[in-house]
Amino acid sequence: MKKKSRRKATIRDVAELVGVHHSTVSRALSRNKQSKISPSVVRKIERAAEKLGYFPNLVASSLKQNRSFAIGVLIPDLMNPVFPPIIRGIQDTVESIGYTVITANTDDEERKEQEALRMMQGRSIEGVIIATARREDPIVEECIKREIPFVLVNRMVDRVDVNAVIVDEDFAVRSTLDHLINLKHRRIAHIAGPPHTSTGFERANTFKNYMRLHNLEPDLVVVADKFTAEEGARGLKKLLGIDNSFTAVVAGSDLIALGCIDAMAEVGLMVPENVSIVGGNDIPFLSRMNPALSSVAIPKYEMGSQAAKVLLEVIAGERETPLVMRMQPRLIVRNSTAPAPR
Amino acid sequence: MKKKSRRKATIRDVAELVGVHHSTVSRALSRNKQSKISPSVVRKIERAAEKLGYFPNLVASSLKQNRSFAIGVLIPDLMNPVFPPIIRGIQDTVESIGYTVITANTDDEERKEQEALRMMQGRSIEGVIIATARREDPIVEECIKREIPFVLVNRMVDRVDVNAVIVDEDFAVRSTLDHLINLKHRRIAHIAGPPHTSTGFERANTFKNYMRLHNLEPDLVVVADKFTAEEGARGLKKLLGIDNSFTAVVAGSDLIALGCIDAMAEVGLMVPENVSIVGGNDIPFLSRMNPALSSVAIPKYEMGSQAAKVLLEVIAGERETPLVMRMQPRLIVRNSTAPAPR
DNA sequence: CTGAAAGCGCTTACAG
């Protein structure tokens, strides 16, 4: 029962064992059954392959076919809880048809984005899902120029001739404001996400417009430079320097909301007694915090899954016209919002 | 400014442009500078490569060199907050030297583990980091048999002749119990993680031994079949059926602790007034819950990073003897633990 | 320092 060699079995080894040409083995073992090999030979080959513990060398196959059955995914940071479900959605859908995914963290740094794209191209990825897009994004431009199939997820660029699976931000903000206005809040502030991202930008825009529509002060807007708690805290403090009559804040994301809550705690503002707050993308476990954070849930797993499906279609050449899917978010009211204090 | 063709530039294209043999280009562009090419030629080649937008085809390079500069990572589920930091730690350390990582979710199903390993082998990964190990694990055996370099992270197998970066579970449990005993708890229960995992098994063992050492009842132990909140809740209910005099519970993980807390809430037990509870691996945001969960922090990012370093050493042939690193955890006392009620 | 050749393990037109 000793193994003869540590070398992995190749197609030639099984060909030899069966006594056929290695091209016949290749044909017998490849799934597309256009080239018919006689069933008896197929069976012999399969048996031999099994016996030798043969499995195909995907890198040789990739080189020859000039496709890799791999896609890339660009995210800012795996440790941001928004992204794991998106990635899992992507993985589950592409893996079911034999693709694998390579993810890279870019920390929102353009240099790392470039490097990651290069690396992925070097590995001949067939397409890429981009969760890091800024409204004007050199990476997106490069994909277009180099004709790399791509789809954006979560964040959008300003141009609309791209494939994207994003959130109906308008709806997100409107349902949030409806909720707050119903609770009789009038002085409502917004700690917006970075304006160079579509999510930050669109929510801030809708916020102003919808406030105006309701004849409410639309200018209580402060910008957070990143979707982080630190920036949320900074934003809230800045807001306090400008105005302290607000009774509610709409945060650009959950992480921003956490920062706001921290900053409020520092100055003795109670949530929701003094100020109500709504978060932005419903990351896990925040339902268990004190107070449980009201937030706008977005279908992260689903978005990843859809983005993957679209990308696969583009790769297969089945999709010509760009598609922008806007997924419906859902306001989840918990304990961080309450009627406006009088 | 029109591109001549969509074809990616190859080493031959730049060779032609410079007027040298393509092997010279290969030498000039490869980082290992043993084969000296005259600086002037190198410069010309670099210029030409730049001009053509050349970048190496890693899959061709992989095929030829029979190494892929890729490693695999097996995790149960990306959406479990324990794993993203581990993966990030792995990625950051291997990417800095040009490796990429391919992760696969196995959902703790052996079939998926097998499939993932196959896929990774097909892609010629040079080694694999395994975060899914059970105490007896066919995947680990297979890696040994096939001589695939691997290192375990977080979970260990029963055999000790392997590389692993894990937690000092003994210390984790002892510091937890010290804390609880100091708070005058005497009836302490344990909702253990799955006994087929080293973490579940070791913590339960230490729990019993250390309780005995303190002349406390060591048998208030119930097993959760998975590291999930659902299983934690089930465990707690089962415990209540056996005994309801306990004043503290040591949970096998944070997720298990969350389930316990839910189950306690259902029957009107207050944390920490009636029962104190300590979680198991300090996942993010639980410091913000109500009550903030006391937990044993483990250095997840660091563990990933260390595991990657060890794996890289094994791959480089620089490590002969197996290494088991036990990382020090740290009890973080928050508000879910309080003096025992009288 | 540079060139020419061989080969990594597959796939796929082209014949038969």
Place this chain on the structure above:
DNA sequence: CTGAAAGCGCTTACAG
């Protein structure tokens, strides 16, 4: 249905 050949884009002994 099957074989023989060529080639994917690199790397690397072997000469010179």
